[in-house]
Amino acid sequence: MVAMRLGLLLLLATPAAAQPMRIVSTNPCVDAVLVAVADARQIAAISHYSKDAAATSIPLGVAARFAATSGTAEEIVALRPDLVLAGAHEAPATIAALKRLGVKVQMFGVADTLADARAQVLAIAQAAGQPQRGAALVARIDAAVAAARRPGPPVPALIWQSDGLVPGTGTLADELLHTAGFRNASADYGLKMWDVLPLEYLAARPPRVLFSDARNDDRMSRHPILRRLAGRVVLAPFHERLISCAGPTIIPALARLSAARARV
Helix, strand or coil, rough: HHHHEEEEEEEHHHCCCCCCCCEEEHHHHHHHHHHHCHHHEEEEEEEEEHHCCCCCCCCHHCCCCCEEEECCHHHHHHCCCCCEEEEEECCHHHHHHHHCCCCCCEEEEECHEEEEEEEHHHHHHHCCCCHHHHHHHHHHHHHEEEEHCCCCCEEEEEEEHHHEEEEEEHHHHHHHHHCCCCEEHHHHHCCCEECCCCCHHHHHCCCCCCECCCCHHHHHCCCCHHCCCCCCEEEEEEHHHHCCCCCCHHHHHHHHHHHHHHCC
């Protein structure tokens, strides 16, 4: 934490580069941070994922204010960007084509820890020439972390997404669970970092708290075994977009986790 604070002070003390006036983001997680720290007039386009209700990490009403790109080099170049912010899973051929054409590209990986998330927010804000806004967003994340902390022994919990996908040890979701006073029960089932847990296995040995994508709620409530376990298991709705990305979504994710912890 001391190193993070020193880094933040150095970042704020460094003169910001000229603000790029045409930024294109091709990654939905970058979109979420960019719209929170940049001026709207700086954003030439966001990724098409942010216009999809099933994939976005920003409100659809916010996404509607911006143009979107599917991420092809041709589309991006046509937008005449000063800067392209891309994710780690971008097609290498697209990145190579943009660089050949002299387009400035900055890449961002997946934030698997709160420390990674803070660093990524600051880096995106710096790239947009808005370091103070990045620092403000990090402060809001830190406040959410502090508010979510609960005393006492950790409560076994599991985040069970659509199709049974479960975030395990080493993920940001794992750290958020721990922060809110839970123990990620994924290891109890022998699951890997990201793995699939069939409903039958879940029902045979349920955790104390089960966070489920809202789209699975009906399926869960109708399952006869889980219905019988309703008195022993706290079922809490938890949309998967809350852990799809880091950045601003950490704040509502921790609020949801903390509210469920208070019910146990």
